Amino acid sequence: MHISTITKQEIQAKIDLKTKPLGALGALEKLAFQIASVQGTLSPKLVNPHIMVFAASHGIAAQGVSAYPSEVTPQMVLNFIGGGAAINVFTRQHGINLLLVDAGVDYDFGKNEKLIDAKVNFGTKSFAEQPAMTAAECRQCLEKGTELVREVYQTGCNVIGFGEMGIGNTSSASAVMSRLLHIPIADCVGKGTGLNDAQLSKKIAVLTDALERHKDVNDDPESVLTTFGGFEIAMMCGAMLEAAKLGMLVLVDGFIASVSYLAAFKMEPAISRNAVFCHQSNERGHRLLLESVEADAILKLDLRLGEGTGCALAYPLLQCAVAFLNEMASFESAGVSQKMEGQ
Structure with a gap:
């Protein structure tokens, strides 16, 4: 019907x-x-639920904006492949299919049946110095996200969650949010992987300078993603847009995924009908972002892990609603x- x-x-x-x-x-x-x-x-x-986790490396991490070194990104991808991360535990617990996507990690994983090779490049450039990616790379991310969701849709799936992994991606997401919503960067930035106050101040200073460097960039979502985004953020944006277009429920994880959603929303506001915001994270900017798109999150557990964990935790509540x-x-x-x- x-x-x-x-x-x-x-x-x-x-x-x-x-x-x-x-x-x-x-x-x-x-x-x-x-x-x-x-x-x-x-x-x-709810049929054949999936969570898709996109991973990528970020050039901005070289500016010391994270508490962890950039090598953690490929190390965590290997942990996902091995089944040892939080998202592995929660998706197993709730019977959710987990898809791992290498959108642009600075590492050669070789052939692995548990990892989808969608690598655009070996990490973005540092947007403190130049645009994070080329316009062609951003377009490639959006198109690949579209393609991956179409493949999942063919399995009969009608509900899909999105998560990410990438050291430095809270900086990327904060810059994208600041530019798209015209909100001061200090209000968008949080402690990410666990920065102390001095490190947080440095992070804000780096991002303030970067936004000033690129102040003449157009405010359209694709230009902003090209300048400040990550391969995983842009690919997730394309995937969300296609999922909504296909009539699927779009489960949005935390801060990073919500920034991907924000870019998608700016491109196609009708996506809001399909979007379920799974949790309000502990990242400072997430509450402001949710307010800006008039969204209410299902859970508030002070999570700040990413990986799509909020989607997996919220999924049983969708099952309860349907039941x-x-x-x-x-x-x-x-x-x-x-x-x-x-x-």
Whole structure:
């Protein structure tokens, strides 16, 4: 049944007539409404869920903006491949398919059946000195993200989450956010992987100088991604756009993934209909970003790990939303009296 034959009023009525006071399931009701609306049915299903994690290296990391060296990026990818990271644990626990994508890590992984080779280059340039990538590389990222999601869609998947890994990518994401939303960089920057106060001050100074260096760059999303983005951020943006276009539920992880979403939203505002924001992270700019796109996150657990972990943690709540809509009795079917008029 398509959305043209199911109205929002019908979806809301089915939710309201469940055996509960109006609104008593809180945010789960909003989630059920969104899922049913996206799928255009009163009986939604979550089919073959996937989480796609994009990894890439960042030239800006050489400026000392992270508490960890850039070698951690390939080391963590190898950890993903070995099944030892948090995202591996959570996706196994919840029966979610995990796809690992090398969008541009500065390392040669060789052939590995557990890693999708989508490498655009061996890391971006440092945008403290020059644009992070070329316009052609940015376009390649967007197109590759599109291609990867189409392949997942062919498996019957209708719900896909997005995560990332890349030392230095909070700096990249903060710069993209600052330019796209015209918010001062100091309000967008957080401690990332765990900077102390002095390191954070240095990070802000580096990014302030970089934004000034590129002040004449156009504010359109693709130009901003080209100048300040990471290969994983741009590829995730393309993937999100295609997932929404195909009618899939788009699960957005934390700060980095939300910046990819922001770029996608600036390109195609209709993506908001499909987007589920899984958590509000501990990164300073994330709350401001969510407010700017009028989004409410499902969870607030002070996470700042990335990897798509927030998507995996929130997924059972999507299952609960679908389950109550499909399986919970209505007042009529259960023979339960409704609230009296005037009360």
